[in-house]
Amino acid sequence: MIKIENLSKSFGRRTLWSGVNLDIERGQTLAFVGPSGSGKSTLLNCLGLLEAPSAGAIKYEGRDITRFGRRSTRGFRRDVLGYLFQNYALIENATVADNLRVAIKPGRGSSNRPRVAIDEALHRVGLAGRGKEKIHVLSGGEQQRVALARLMVKQPELILADEPTGALDHANTVMVVDILEEMSRAGCAVVIATHNDYVRDRCDSVFTVASATTSASPVR
Template sequence: MNPVSTDIISSQPEHVVIEVENLSKAFESRVLWRGVGFTVGRGEMLALVGPSGSGKSTLLNCLGLLDRPTSGAIRYQGEDITRFGRGETRRFRRDSLGYLFQHYALIENATVEENLEVAVAPRRRAPDSGGPGIAEALDRVGLAGRGKERIHHLSGGEQQRVALARLIVQKPALVLADEPTGALDDANTAVVVDILRELSGAGCAVVLATHDATVRDACDTVFAVPGQPGRHLVANL
């Protein structure tokens, strides 16, 4: 894969979920990046790539409203979420977002099932709502029958599978993943890629930060977060 050097050019999906326009982030006198722009549509996976310190995680945090850009717009289904107040931000995260982190973000002293119940409860989804249940989600990630085990008894790869099952039961419109395979072996990396592709195929938009070439090559679009202000690389694969 050879990215094509452009001035903020990416595909224009038919059903845009996230549109980033002229986004900039500065810390005191340091500009991390400026002029960032891309779109991600339903069923699309976009990889954020770049060297350590280029701001991939910060960009993801801005998309999830865990951080705020210095300037520019982030539109979710046409609405600029950078203007959201506290209540709107809370609802956006609860109803629309799913997260996948390198270090799993699970409740270690709780069971696998309890972790998934906690994740789905805020969305108030009824058992007959049509979405995958906990048992089905665990089966899909290769953890059938493991629901009663406590998280701290699981290996790192198994914990990331629980985090994937969490996404399956949440069924978010947008998944943000920060180095989701950074601590995994090849087998578990393959599971992560397969489940993210499955979620994407079901209509979810996925944005992930990665150094892993296997994960990058599984994505539809690659955005190179500029190491220097104003430089961009975008490749449609």
Template sequence: MIDIENLSKVFDARTLWRDVNFTAKSGEMLALVGPSGSGKSTLLNCLGLLEKPSGGKIHYKGSDITRFGRRDILRFRRDTLGYLFQQYALIENATVDENLEVVTRLQRSLRGTAATAIAEALDRVGLAGRGREKICHLSGGEQQRVALARLVVQQPDLVLADEPTGALDDANTSMVVDILHEMSRGGCAVVIATHDAGVRDRCDAVFAVDESALVTPSRRETVHSHGVSN
């Protein structure tokens, strides 16, 4: 799905990581792990073109997306990428339905079926019948479920999740991971930055950012490069 080749990130004189190499595959979940400050979120943001790497390439369908211009970046985010932010990234003074309608307006395939898609997504995350409630009246766990429903409606090819369970209880954590797992089995590539061992253990592969090592449990294969931990 998306290939990372010799990626590096430097802030002034500090190298956060370098020579990062791995592939996020369709149908798999990949965990980015490492201690606080190791650059998990920064790496995730580079994959989502929210930050620019200092060196290296990110290939998607044969194209180096790090060379995309503004228009191509916007198209990539609209048509390919789904992001599950730690802070939810919802419109707080809008309703649940209104937050999901933002996605349906961007997806041509949902025209004429938006209401059905939204209702099905809310039912899937345990929020059926709550579309008219405002985001600001929901708990943190409920807001994360709305953000998850947004992904379900969008059906992206690539999902990037930044500590999506960091502030959730066990029940909500399980729901988030279950749905991300279902999306990956449906053909989506899912990359999760996490410090949660339970989330890590449910992924198909684990990339240790501080060591720049990729471990794929099913193949017992480890690929090393040159990481810089801090």
């Protein structure tokens, strides 16, 4: 599905990582791990076309997405990607349900899997009956669960999750990982940048992002 070829990222004279080669398959959960500052989030952002690598290629089904123009980039994000950000990326003055509805715009075209109903998604994340509440009244953990429900509604081909359990207790961490795993088993590829040992151990494979001048390397 995704093939990363000899990818590198530099900021001025500093090389964050280089020589990254990695295949990401459908139905796989993959953890990016490494010390703070090693570039896990940056590598995730490159996959999501939020940042550009300094060299190398990221290929989706044979097409180098790093060479996409604005229109193709928008289409890729809309039709293929689903995000689970640290800052939740929700519309704070809108309701919970409205934040989920934006994920089911017509013409997505990339996924043939049935859409998950909004009510069902909210039930799955423990927020049943709260669709009319505004985002800004929710706790950080509740907002993260809304973001997860939005993914369930969208059903993307590739999920990029940046520390998705950082604001959650263990019970909700288990719930998040369970749902991401279910989406993976349904054919989605899931990539998670994490410091959480439990999340790491639940993933199918682990990729250690090394810092400074050392290349990233697979652990298993």
